[in-house]
Amino acid sequence: MNEANSTDEVTHNRDTHTAYGTNLLPARNNPVRNEIDNNEETGLKYGATHVIHLFVPVSMCMALVVFTMNTITFYNQNNGRHLLYTPFVKETDSFVEKGLMSLGNALVMLGVVIMMTILLIVFYKFKCYKVRVKL
Secondary structure (H helix, E strand, C coil): CHHHHHHHHHHHHHHHEECCEECCCCCCCCHHHHHHHHHHHHHHHHHHHHHHHHHHHHHHHHHHHHHHHHHCHHHCCCCCCCCCCCCCCCCCCCHHHHHHHHHHHHHHHHHHHHHHHHHHHHHHHCCCCCCCCCC
């Protein structure tokens, strides 16, 4: 029994190790390894398909946002008012100051997204996912 194990080990080493280093291709006669490779390949195909399925609606949404920003005049007006989530709107020619204001606006928006995510998690934790309307 010990000789059989050592023979299998030598065969495995010969299949996976070459004179130049470790062979990256698995041994073709190892059914367990082939099953693992098939599962990994299926997982990669499954993941890539889902990424492509997500890419299309996200791209369409981004195109719609760009179209909306360019066509609706509300977003192009400069009447002294600014949106709540863009507090840094000072007109300046300084590249550094514009960069810092953009970073500040991005951080404000990131804070809003993080707070809303935390709020949704808290609502889910306390099972607040049903709306009950009494008429």
